[in-house]
Amino acid sequence: MRSVVLAAIMTCLAGAPLYGQGAPGGSSSVRWFKGNTHAHTLNSDGDSTPDDVVRWYREHAYHFLVVTDHNVVTPVDGLNAVFAFENRFLVIPGEEISDVVPSGTSDAPGIPVHVNALGARTAIPPAGGATVAEALRRDVAAVEAAGLPAQINHPNFQWAIAQVDLPPSSRPLLLEIFNGHPQVNNLGGDGSPAAEELWDAWLSAGRKVFGVASDDTHHLKRPWDRRAASPGRGWVVVRAAALSTDAILGALGRGEFYASTGVELSDWQITSKGVSVAVAARPVDATRFRIEFIGKGGRLLRRTDGPTGSYEFAGDEGYVRVRVTDSNGQRAWTQPAFLADAPKP
Ligand SMILES: [Zn+2]
Ligand SMILES: [Zn+2]
Incomplete structure (x- = not known):
């Protein structure tokens, strides 16, 4: 795997839900x-x-x-x-x-x-x-x-x-x-x-x-x-x-x-190694989720089924963003993690 530089946001959050009751x-x-x-x-x-x-x-x-x-x-x-x-x-x-x-x-x-x-x-x-x-x-x-x-x-x-x-x-x-x-x-x-x-x-x-x-x-x-x-x-x-x-x-x-x-997301993390998300799902609803990791050119990098998903950077994706689609057609889109080749020495 090539080394990568995360060129933009590094974000990390945890705890469900991400908002609500004024104290997310x-x-x-x-x-x-x-x-x-x-x-x-x-x-x-x-x-x-x-x-x-x-x-x-x-x-x-x-x-x-x-x-x-x-x-x-x-x-x-x-x-x-x-x-x-x-x-x-x-x-x-x-x-x-x-x-x-x-x-x-x-x-x-x-x-x-x-x-x-x-x-x-x-x-x-x-x-x-x-x-x-x-x-x-x-x-x-x-x-x-x-x-x-x-x-x-x-x-x-x-x-x-x-x-x-x-x-x-x-x-x-x-x-x-x-x-x-x-x-x-x-x-x-x-x-x-x-x-x-x-x-x-x-x-x-x-x-x-x-x-x-x-x-x-x-x-x-x-x-x-x-x-x-x-x-x-x-x-x-x-x-x-x-x-x-x-x-x-x-x-x-x-x-x-x-x-x-x-x-609604309960977790979204971008680290130097990859991206992960989790959906704030209510089990009583029995909603199903499809999580797609998308890179340069709109290329589908990985697809997982379920309320959680993660993707490890290979280094050549350009960027990696996440789209979650539920079984009722609703969606969430994260912002991209921007990747760039490590500067040459
Ligand atoms: Zn207008
Ligand atoms: Zn308008």
Whole structure:
């Protein structure tokens, strides 16, 4: 086996569950916080007030919510005065920079390019561009110039982003590999890659990109409607020392989190030797789990059945990430462990 250098996160956690009761992580000094990084209110095209949207997440055992209205910043100080509580709940400001690129045909709408500025306290205007690639590059640059993490949203919405290269960046980017809005084509089609395949393509090109699952909440008032963008479909679980805006945004920017549509992890470890995960399964549910270890090019490195799995690095994988799928179709995705050949002497 070749020696390897673990180029990025080294993470270790134990104790089930990773979150809950406001004190995840047990005696550890770090905790795990469940949150959603993408939600709209009446201040853009959501159907509910900021108060109602935040209340939904507070009452459904989330620890934080980033409010990301289109091209405006919804103030959060008043919301936090009502809803925040130490290490229990926090509202983080944000914006979905919602750019439009000319489609080139007069009868077709513009092409949407949407990038979340997580933590934005003042609105960052869409930078525009003649092409999707140009608008994406300029919008990401504007978010980074503000010192904030940039989250590239729903790459297959109107099939806008998946065919372009990842823009340059000075820090790791976030990419929505799952978005709960029913019109965003997470799984790709007709030659366009799934959002998760796009993630592998960008990782395989040597970029450090972290995968996010989010709600893109628009609708609280139509829970029976399959075309509604209702809350509770996708989230992240973030490892941080405390529930503060700086700690959460910092951990997101370092990849100290996993994404989920329902599978909860009780353990996720990256060491110099390999990666392992364990699912917080409830035996009474009799749910079954498939754990897949995925490397460069989206290559399946190993598959195990059951609530626990581990993988030992060979050294040539490029990166190793974990996807857990349960027998009801719910998933969790860890961030990649980045491998590189040891420097030559
Ligand atoms: Zn959007
Ligand atoms: Zn949105």
